[in-house]
Amino acid sequence: MKEVIAAVDFSECSVNAAEHALSIASRANVDLKLVYVLTKNQNQKTIFKYHDVVDEATQLFEELKQRFQPNLPNNSILYKIREGKVYKEVVAEANGSQALMIVTGTHGSSGFEELWIGSNAYRIICSANCPVITLREGVKPERDLRRIVLPIDETLSTRQKVPHAAFIASLFNAEIHVLALFQSNMKEIQDKVINYAKQACRLLEKDQLNFVMTSTKCKNPTDATIEYATKVDANLIVIMTDQTTSFKNLFLGPYAEQMIHRSPIPVMSIKPKDLISVMSR
Structure with missing residues (x-):
């Protein structure tokens, strides 16, 4: 059965992300799975008070489960403790x-530190096959998702x-706000x-969804x-991200990293399919 994965290290940021994941799981009528990864170089300055990290993580998970379950009455709150590199283990659990998707905070203060900070935060997004939503601490989970920005550039993907x-x-x-972005002055590209x-x-009209469309010329798409x-x-902002693609997508490489790390608004990142293999089938 499909489920929403929330990466949790029990910091405020990660619990906030888990609350957002709970909201999505509730709307989608699927299970919510909370995932904690114990790393080999576990930071000693964590939220854990005792030597047995696994036991305490289990206790904290049980507390979150009891707190979250009333908001997911028709589905289950699950949790999993894994060991290894954070991004690899979170992605492995999702795969x-x-x-359905992974939801994660962008920084933390405990065992998930290497995930939240620097290039590893981007690595989980690039490694996952499913969409990944990242959000900063302070984004209130009780605020309903009302408007989604969908930036469109010149690439097929x-x-x-x-x-x-x-x-x-x-x-x-x-x-949905469809935002057509172009950096070029060439009319062919803008068209x-x-x-x-x-x-x-x-496509949105076919699905009977509410949308508006606007366009703008810009120097920096982020x-x-x-x-x-x-x-x-x-x-929410929805972008494509894949550092290995051969196409010059505005939201690949440094632009995607800028968006993920700088946006005060949650970002959903989608890894493009291999267009060459798709088109050759």
């Missing part, structure tokens, strides 16, 4: 259960995120982006997207 945005929007009855955005709108999302008071 093993065919997870940019449209792969549309079904994922549509799925989340359908769960929360959210409005291509507009056409891609219109194609996205047609800044432009965050500025627009802040202006419309959006709850």
Whole structure:
């Protein structure tokens, strides 16, 4: 059965992320699984008070389960303790259960420290086969998801995120803002982006979802997207991210990292399918 995975190290940031995951699991009518990873170089300055980390993690999980279960009456709250590299173990758990998505905070103060900080936060996103939502501490879980920003660029893969945005929007009855972005002055490229955005709108219209479309020329797509999302008071930004693709996507490489680490708004990252293999089938 599909489930939502929440990476948890029991810091405030990770518990906040788990609360967001709970909200999504409730709307999607699936189980929620909380995952903690014990690393070999476990930071001694953690939230744990005792020597037996596994026992205490289990106790903390039971407390979260008791707290969360009333909000998921028709499904289960599960938890798993794994050992190894954080991003590898979280992704392995998600792959093993065919997870709907992974939800994680962007920083923490305990055993998941290497996940929350620096390049490893980006690594879990690039390694996962399913969508990954990242969010900063302080994003309130009780605030309903009402507006989703969907930036569209000139690449073929940019449209792969549309079904994922549509799925989340359908769960929360959210409005999708299709944002056509172009850095080039070339009319051919601008027309291509507009056409891609219109194609996205047609898909959303087919699914009977609420949406608006706008376009802008920008120097930095990350800044432009965050500025627009802040202006419309959006709850989620959906991007593509894959450092190995051969296509020049605006939201790959440094732009994706900028978005993930700088956005005050939660970000859903989608790993593109291999377009060459897909088109050759």
